[in-house]
Amino acid sequence: xxxxxxxxxxxxxxxxxxxxxxxxxxxxxxxxxxxxxxxxxxxxxxxxxxxxxxxxxxxxxxxxxxxxxxxxxxxxxxxxxxxxxxxxxxxxxxxxxxxxxxxxxxxxx
Amino acid sequence: xxxxxxxxxxxxxxxxxxxxxxxxxxxxxxxxxxxxxxxxxxxxxxxxxxxxxxxxxxxxxxxxxxxxxxxxxxxxxxxxxxxxxxxxxxxxxxxxxxxxxxxxxxxxxxxxxxxxxxxxxxxxxxxxxxxxxxxxxxxxxxxxxxxx
Amino acid sequence: xxxxxxxxxxxxxxxxxxxxxxxxxxxxxxxxxxxxxxxxxxxxxxxxxxxxxxxxxxxxxxxxxxxxxxxxxxxxxxxxxxxxxxxxxxxxxxxxxxxxxxxxxxxxxxxxxxxxxxxxxxxxxxxxxxxxxxxxxxxxxxxxxxxxxxxxxxxxxxxxxxxxxxxxxxxxxxxxxxxxxxxxxxxxxxxxxxxxxxxxxxxxxxxxxxxxxxxxxxxxxxxxxxxxxxxxxxxxxxxxxxxxxxxxxxxxxxxxxxxxxxxxxxxxxxxxxxxxxxxxxxxxxxx
Numbered sequence: 001x002x003x004x005x006x007x008x009x010x011x012x013x014x015x016x017x018x019x020x021x022x023x024x025x026x027x028x029x030x031x032x033x034x035x036x037x038x039x040x041x042x043x044x045x046x047x048x049x050x051x052x053x054x055x056x057x058x059x060x061x062x063x064x065x066x067x068x069x070x071x072x073x074x075x076x077x078x079x080x081x082x083x084x085x086x087x088x089x090x091x092x093x094x095x096x097x098x099x100x101x102x103x104x105x106x107x108x109x
Numbered sequence: 110x111x112x113x114x115x116x117x118x119x120x121x122x123x124x125x126x127x128x129x130x131x132x133x134x135x136x137x138x139x140x141x142x143x144x145x146x147x148x149x150x151x152x153x154x155x156x157x158x159x160x161x162x163x164x165x166x167x168x169x170x171x172x173x174x175x176x177x178x179x180x181x182x183x184x185x186x187x188x189x190x191x192x193x194x195x196x197x198x199x200x201x202x203x204x205x206x207x208x209x210x211x212x213x214x215x216x217x218x219x220x221x222x223x224x225x226x227x228x229x230x231x232x233x234x235x236x237x238x239x240x241x242x243x244x245x246x247x248x249x250x251x252x253x254x255x256x257x
Numbered sequence: 258x259x260x261x262x263x264x265x266x267x268x269x270x271x272x273x274x275x276x277x278x279x280x281x282x283x284x285x286x287x288x289x290x291x292x293x294x295x296x297x298x299x300x301x302x303x304x305x306x307x308x309x310x311x312x313x314x315x316x317x318x319x320x321x322x323x324x325x326x327x328x329x330x331x332x333x334x335x336x337x338x339x340x341x342x343x344x345x346x347x348x349x350x351x352x353x354x355x356x357x358x359x360x361x362x363x364x365x366x367x368x369x370x371x372x373x374x375x376x377x378x379x380x381x382x383x384x385x386x387x388x389x390x391x392x393x394x395x396x397x398x399x400x401x402x403x404x405x406x407x408x409x410x411x412x413x414x415x416x417x418x419x420x421x422x423x424x425x426x427x428x429x430x431x432x433x434x435x436x437x438x439x440x441x442x443x444x445x446x447x448x449x450x451x452x453x454x455x456x457x458x459x460x461x462x463x464x465x466x467x468x469x470x471x472x473x474x475x476x477x478x479x480x481x482x483x484x485x486x487x488x489x490x491x492x493x494x495x496x497x498x499x500x501x502x503x504x505x506x507x508x509x510x511x512x513x514x515x516x517x518x519x520x521x522x523x524x525x526x527x528x529x530x531x532x533x534x535x536x537x538x539x540x541x542x543x544x
Contacts, residue, residue, distance in 0.1 A: 010178025010334045020214040035200050059356040067203040071179045071221040072493035073337045079214035165420035174544040175323045251474035
C-alpha cells in the first residue's frame with residue numbers, strides 16, 4: 001500500500017475553444033518494480049500505478065497503461081483540446097486497488 | 110477493478126503456459142507472472158500484424174542517460190490511435206501504452222522511464238488504418254564513478 | 258592537515274581517472290532560469306578563504322549535469338522535488354503535538370518568516386552549538402510544539418527542509434565562518450582534506466583536484482551543496498546533504514559518520530562556505 005500518494009497536475013484555468021493545452025501530471029508514488037530485493041534477499045513485490053486516464057466532460061483524452069519501467073513519482077505530459085467549459089478528471093489506478101483522483105475546471109471562451 | 114494484461118493472459122491463452130510454471134511461482138500469483146519477451150509483447154499489441162520501420166512515429170530520448178532510473182522520453186505519431194513503448198533489455202520489456210481519445214489534441218505523450226542498461230527503446234504506433242509503424246532509439250545508460 | 262599519502266590510493270585514483278574522457282568543463286552556455294522568470298546565479302567569485310583552491314570561480318553542480326537533468330530543474334512542475342515541497346507546506350499548517358500548534362501558529366506565513374533562513378545554515382545558536390536547519394526544526398517540535406522529533410533523513414524532515422529551503426531560493430549562500438563559527442569551520446575544513454576509507458580518498462581528491470573531469474561517466478562537480486535538499490535521479494527521491502556525505506564516504510569504503518552528528522554538521526558548514534555567493538537552488542535536481 002502506498003502512503004502519501006499525492007497528485008500534482010498543471011492545467012490552465014482558461015482556454016480558447018479547441019486550443020491545444022499541454023497538461024503535465026506528477027504523482028508521488030514509489031513504483032516498486034518487483035525487481036528489488038530486501039535485506040534478507042526476498043523480492044520486494046511489485047506495487048505500481050498501472051494506469052492513468054484523463055477525461056474532459058466525460059470524453060477520453062488519454063488512457064495510459066504503465067509498467068514497472070515507469071520511474072518513481074510517475075510523470076506524464078500530453079496535449080488536450082477543450083471544446084467547451086468543463087472539468088478535467090484525472091485518475092490513477094494502483095496495483096493494490098487504490099484509486100487516486102484529481103479534477104480541474106477549465107473556462108473556455 | 111481493472112483487468113491488467115497479466116490478467117487477460119492467465120485467463121486466456123496463457124492458461125497452458127501458466128500450468129507449466131514451477132509451483133512456487135504459481136503460488137505467488139500476480140507478483141510472479143511469466144515475463145514476456147519483447148517480441149511477445151509486440152505480438153500481443155499488433156495481433157501478429159506486420160510492423161514496418163518508419164517515421165510515422167517519433168521517439169525522443171537522450172543518447173546518454175545520466176542516470177538509468179529517470180530517463181525522460183517522448184513519443185509522437187500524428188493520426189495514431191495507440192502508441193506502445195518498450196525497453197528491450199529491461200527485465201520486463203513493457204514500458205507504457207498510450208491510447209488516445211477524441212479530446213487528445215495530439216497523439217503524443219512524454220514520461221520518465223527506468224532503463225536497466227544500455228539498450229534500444231522502441232516505440233510502435235497503431236495508425237488509423239490499422240497498420241503498425243516502429244522506431245527505435247539507442248540510449249546509453251552509464252555507471253557513475255561515485256556509485257553512491 | 259593530515260595527508261596520508263599512499264601509493265595504492267594514488268594509483269587507484271589515477272587508474273579510474275585515466276579511463277575518463279578528456280576534461281569536460283561546466284557548461285558555459287546555459288542559464289538556470291526558473292519557470293521562465295527567475296534567473297539564479299550558478300557561478301560566483303571564489304570566496305577568499307579558499308585562497309585559490311578552486312581557481313577564480315565557484316560553480317554550482319547544476320552546470321556539470323547533462324541537458325535533460327538541467328532542464329528538470331528549470332520548471333517547478335517538472336521538478337519532482339515540489340511533491341515534497343507541497344507536503345512540507347501542508348505540514349507547516351498542520352497542528353501537531355501536545356501544545357496543539359502548527360508551525361504557522363508561531364511563524365505565520367512561511368515565505369515571510371523563513372526567507373533567508375536556509376541561506377545561512379548551518380550556524381551557531383545562542384548556546385554556542387552548531388546547528389543545521391534540521392536541528393532548528395526539531396527544537397521547535399520538541400520544545401515548543403510538544404511533538405516528536407523527526408529523524409534527520411526522514412521524509413517528513415526532508416519535506417520541511419525543502420519547503421523552508423525554497424524560501425531562500427535565489428539568495429546567495431552566506432554562512433558565517435568567523436567568530437563562534439570558526440572552530441567548527443576549522444574542523445570541517447580538516448575533514449574535507451582528510452582521506453577516508455579503504456580507498457583513502459578525501460573530498461578534495463575529487464571535488465577540488467579533479468572537478469570537471471569524469472570519474473567513469475560521472476561528470477565531477479565541485480561538490481557544492483547550495484541545492485540541498487534535492488531530487489536525485491538515482492535515488493528517485495529527496496536527498497539531504499548529510500545523506501549525500503554518507504554516500505560519498507561509504508564509496509571510499511569507509512564507515513560514514515552519523516547523519517545529524519557534529520562531524521557532518523561541521524563538514525556541512527565548511528562545504529557550504531566553499532559555495533558562499535552561489536545562489537541557493539533548493540530544491541535542486543541532480544543525477
